[in-house]
Amino acid sequence: MMRLAEIGATARGGVCRLALTDLDRVARDQFLSWVRELGCEISIDTIGNIVARRPGADPARLPVMTGSHLDTQPTGGKFDGVYGVMAGLEVMRTLNDKGIRTAAPLELVVWTNEEGTRFSPIMMGSGVFTGQLSLDDMLKKQDRDGVSVQSALAAIGYDGKRNPGHPVGAYFEAHIEQGPILENEGISIGVVTGAMGQRWYDIEVIGLESHAGTTPMDSRRDALLAASRLTVRVNEIALEKGGNTRSTVGYMDVHPNSRNSIPGRVHLTVEFRGPEENMLAAMEQELNQACDRYSEPGKLDFSIRRVADIKPQPFFPPLVDVVRNAAQELSYTHMEILSGAGHDAVYMAKAGPAAMIFVPCKDGLSHNELEDAKKEDLEAGTNVLLRSMLCAAEM
Amino acid sequence: MMRLAEIGATARGGVCRLALTDLDRVARDQFLSWVRELGCEISIDTIGNIVARRPGADPARLPVMTGSHLDTQPTGGKFDGVYGVMAGLEVMRTLNDKGIRTAAPLELVVWTNEEGTRFSPIMMGSGVFTGQLSLDDMLKKQDRDGVSVQSALAAIGYDGKRNPGHPVGAYFEAHIEQGPILENEGISIGVVTGAMGQRWYDIEVIGLESHAGTTPMDSRRDALLAASRLTVRVNEIALEKGGNTRSTVGYMDVHPNSRNSIPGRVHLTVEFRGPEENMLAAMEQELNQACDRYSEPGKLDFSIRRVADIKPQPFFPPLVDVVRNAAQELSYTHMEILSGAGHDAVYMAKAGPAAMIFVPCKDGLSHNELEDAKKEDLEAGTNVLLRSMLCAAEM
Ligand SMILES: NC(=O)NCCC(=O)O
Ligand SMILES: NC(=O)NCCC(=O)O
Numbered sequence: 001m002m003r004l005a006e007i008g009a010t011a012r013g014g015v016c017r018l019a020l021t022d023l024d025r026v027a028r029d030q031f032l033s034w035v036r037e038l039g040c041e042i043s044i045d046t047i048g049n050i051v052a053r054r055p056g057a058d059p060a061r062l063p064v065m066t067g068s069h070l071d072t073q074p075t076g077g078k079f080d081g082v083y084g085v086m087a088g089l090e091v092m093r094t095l096n097d098k099g100i101r102t103a104a105p106l107e108l109v110v111w112t113n114e115e116g117t118r119f120s121p122i123m124m125g126s127g128v129f130t131g132q133l134s135l136d137d138m139l140k141k142q143d144r145d146g147v148s149v150q151s152a153l154a155a156i157g158y159d160g161k162r163n164p165g166h167p168v169g170a171y172f173e174a175h176i177e178q179g180p181i182l183e184n185e186g187i188s189i190g191v192v193t194g195a196m197g198q199r200w201y202d203i204e205v206i207g208l209e210s211h212a213g214t215t216p217m218d219s220r221r222d223a224l225l226a227a228s229r230l231t232v233r234v235n236e237i238a239l240e241k242g243g244n245t246r247s248t249v250g251y252m253d254v255h256p257n258s259r260n261s262i263p264g265r266v267h268l269t270v271e272f273r274g275p276e277e278n279m280l281a282a283m284e285q286e287l288n289q290a291c292d293r294y295s296e297p298g299k300l301d302f303s304i305r306r307v308a309d310i311k312p313q314p315f316f317p318p319l320v321d322v323v324r325n326a327a328q329e330l331s332y333t334h335m336e337i338l339s340g341a342g343h344d345a346v347y348m349a350k351a352g353p354a355a356m357i358f359v360p361c362k363d364g365l366s367h368n369e370l371e372d373a374k375k376e377d378l379e380a381g382t383n384v385l386l387r388s389m390l391c392a393a394e395m
Numbered sequence: 396m397m398r399l400a401e402i403g404a405t406a407r408g409g410v411c412r413l414a415l416t417d418l419d420r421v422a423r424d425q426f427l428s429w430v431r432e433l434g435c436e437i438s439i440d441t442i443g444n445i446v447a448r449r450p451g452a453d454p455a456r457l458p459v460m461t462g463s464h465l466d467t468q469p470t471g472g473k474f475d476g477v478y479g480v481m482a483g484l485e486v487m488r489t490l491n492d493k494g495i496r497t498a499a500p501l502e503l504v505v506w507t508n509e510e511g512t513r514f515s516p517i518m519m520g521s522g523v524f525t526g527q528l529s530l531d532d533m534l535k536k537q538d539r540d541g542v543s544v545q546s547a548l549a550a551i552g553y554d555g556k557r558n559p560g561h562p563v564g565a566y567f568e569a570h571i572e573q574g575p576i577l578e579n580e581g582i583s584i585g586v587v588t589g590a591m592g593q594r595w596y597d598i599e600v601i602g603l604e605s606h607a608g609t610t611p612m613d614s615r616r617d618a619l620l621a622a623s624r625l626t627v628r629v630n631e632i633a634l635e636k637g638g639n640t641r642s643t644v645g646y647m648d649v650h651p652n653s654r655n656s657i658p659g660r661v662h663l664t665v666e667f668r669g670p671e672e673n674m675l676a677a678m679e680q681e682l683n684q685a686c687d688r689y690s691e692p693g694k695l696d697f698s699i700r701r702v703a704d705i706k707p708q709p710f711f712p713p714l715v716d717v718v719r720n721a722a723q724e725l726s727y728t729h730m731e732i733l734s735g736a737g738h739d740a741v742y743m744a745k746a747g748p749a750a751m752i753f754v755p756c757k758d759g760l761s762h763n764e765l766e767d768a769k770k771e772d773l774e775a776g777t778n779v780l781l782r783s784m785l786c787a788a789e790m
Contacts, residue, residue, distance in 0.1 A: 075651045117653050179609030211762040212643035213668050214574030214735035217633050224644055228626035235620050238612050248607035249619055250654040252647060256470045258512050259645040259664040261762040269654040273608050340609035367606040367656040
């Protein structure tokens with residue numbers, strides 16, 4: 001038996017377990033051995049999602065599902081995603097220990113490639129499961145080395161046979177908040193009302209590489225200088241817009257990346273988040289204007305491509321109430337919260353009833369090897385998940 | 396027989412032949428076979444410089460040397476460095492064909508690692524040859540993969556036995572200009588009066604990586620945003636200073652470089668060039684001030700390290716006159732020019748008489764796969780080199 005935090009552990013206490021790598025396979029294998037022990041029926045679909053099913057008493061009832069993901073950021077933590085899977089596992093173990101049979105079947109899912117780091121877009125498994133993303137398109141997506149999702153799935157033996165997607169009565173996902181709000185407020189349970197929208201972009205800046213020593217300042221076509229101007233501007237866009245919006249340049253790749261050559265080409269990414277669709281549309285307009293402003297016809301060109309567009313998504317109010325009531329009945333401190341991160345629950349909410357449970361994380365840190373969370377909070381979130389699932393499975 | 400432009404040829408018509416790689420070995424081997432054919436005596440020193448010697452009539456005379464380098468930028472051209480070696484080879488071939496024996500011996504040198512791309516600093520071979528750089532320090536320099544100069548030299552079999560450095564009566568180097576001036580003026584020969592000074596820096600920006608979706612704008616510690624601000628500022632520094640100075644950020648490496656993580660660490664390089672030492676000192680002060688301005692104690696730190704400091708270097712006026720007279724006598728159009736690039740001739744000028752000959756290159760482009768030059772100009776430069784060397788070898 002391995003602890004998941006050991007699989008891809010980094011020197012600084014985090015985890016690097018990119019989607020569909022061999023480390024992801026090891027984590028998936030460990031998960032399978034746990035749910036097999038519980039007597040679950042296991043199915044793997046063609047995008048590699050794993051569903052472990054605990055049969056219910058009433059064959060007519062739709063399953064109540066929970067889960068999350070086992071892939072991580074390149075310098076990720078031990079909790080992002082993994083917590084939701086382990087919380088679901090603990091729910092099933094508890095019910096087994098107590099010999100409780102629910103009316104509805106329970107399902108525990110591990111979604112493929114939630115992080116979107118190795119293969120873009122994010123939330124690939126749940127996107128395909130809910131019909132929001134095309135299976136064929138996703139199987140063809142490639143990582144930076146040209147390896148496709150399809151061949152990566154086959155390489156680790158998780159190219160399942162089942163068609164992705166089946167009706168789900170209720171979907172719950174427990175997750176660390178990944179931000180500072182619950183910790184700052186001193187509250188254990190976030191009753192998540194919905195998730196912000198996101199728009200992601202790939203931008204290429206084309207200048208002309210030339211010698212840094214011999215090219216006079218006035219005849220340069222410096223792609224990195226233009227990319228840097230854009231990066232500074234992108235940051236201003238969310239600051240100006242306000243209303244809890246966010247804008248980030250997270251990735252930049254410089255060519256030829258040699259200290260005495262003027263960079264001729266830069267690839268960078270931009271992402272915007274915000275609670276309302278019209279905010280995102282306005283931010284996109286600002287981005288286009290900035291690219292226009294910093295381009296110089298015939299000297300510096302920007303090409304911009306939107307690669308993800310996820311609408312703001314409210315969760316299903318009756319299920320949000322189920323979570324709130326569970327926290328209330330268990331006497332945990334709780335508050336409503338909006339998710340800034342995307343989650344598989346967001347796609348699930350587009351296809352059926354879904355809700356989420358957040359717990360605080362240390363210093364609001366996530367996508368960082370120092371990611372951490374308190375045992376009591378993790379336990380509280382798991383108890384709220386158990387109670388919410390029981391409620392939905394008997395409802 | 397291979398043409399040097401074929402060794403490491405890139406799809407876009409350039410050359411990628413980094414110092415002390417196996418491709419560099421192939422180019423060196425080809426060079427050796429050419430100079431052996433001419434009957435030269437060959438010696439290789441402990442930093443890998445190759446000297447091919449054509450004996451003179453008078454054993455008391457110091458050698459007249461020419462040469463340049465065979466390593467290239469990652470996306471370099473066919474002419475930078477290689478032209479100077481081939482021009483020297485052509486000089487020797489011509490003298491052999493005509494059966495001319497000079498009073499002074501002639502030497503043709505291939506310097507190790509002029510470009511400084513794989514191993515910093517630039518002009519390593521000539522720096523060690525002239526005692527400006529320490530042999531022991533240079534042998535320990537490592538590339539990004541941790542391979543040392545010493546082991547790279549041994550791996551390609553160019554870890555010679557000779558101690559670097561011997562007296563040289565006159566050193567000439569022919570080179571493409573690598574900038575737009577001669578082409579713009581419609582002139583064939585640049586009589587190079589000296590080279591600008593250079594200061595190079597390694598800068599590390601340390602913030603804190605966190606989740607791009609959940610970290611509010613006011614609690615970010617975004618290292619890429621700070622690095623971008625610095626990049627914009629670095630460009631302004633030379634623009635404000637004027638006087639033919641230059642400032643460039645050529646390299647940027649972002650960590651973790653994931654689109655939905657706020658970058659926690661960025662490594663970038665800065666370089667300044669200018670004709671006068673006091674200009675460079677003032678630019679360095681501006682750089683330090685900018686780092687101070689963009690740092691936020693406890694949130695964003697800059698660490699800055701100067702990794703190269705090459706003083707502005709005039710060439711030896713009597714040798715500059717030799718070049719001017721040669722161009723004059725051969726009726727080539729010519730003008731005085733200052734080199735913005737570093738060259739091995741700059742180190743040679745610190746240890747003895749040295750001068751350079753520039754020829755125009757297409758669109759002033761260098762450190763670019765599209766680097767090109769006209770046959771007539773290359774021939775003119777070679778003729779000026781021949782005449783200058785003959786003059787110095789008989790003087
Ligand atoms: N929860 C999470 O980290 N998801 C990754 C996708 C995102 O960037 O929102
Ligand atoms: N000539 C040349 O490209 N030298 C490389 C060193 C420099 O950047 O000046």
